[in-house]
Amino acid sequence: MASDRPVVVYPPDEQGGRRVRVDGTILGLAYSVRDVAAFMQEAGLQGWDEMDVVRSALIEWRGGGLDIWTR
Template sequence: MDYSSIVVHAPGLDGSRRVTAGDERLGIAFHLADVVKILRRADVDLDEIEVEESDIIQWQGGGPDDWPGLRE
């Protein structure tokens, strides 16, 4: 997989965020833990990167702490 093409897209109306790698849709995340699970399923070596601060993950429409649909 081309790690340089991993994108966590801007939140949708429900707060979910698509996760893609190039043209491949990897999954839908509702919080940061979902992003981690999606990347593990895609065989991204999470021992080599820090999901929240990695240069190989592009966060669009907000960073890893921005989940507007999430209510505590």
């Protein structure tokens, strides 16, 4: 299933980490919304914080929303 959003946060793994993909590249595992914000900054969206992640329409949350960090 292709996403029309440039950022995809995948379902949590057994340790609670969620892969974060930006424009087709996996940036790493996030364990919180703060981690997702850090990945967004690495991708060039300087100044992004947790509230930007919460409000963003750029992010597709798979396997649960931004409040799901356990399997």
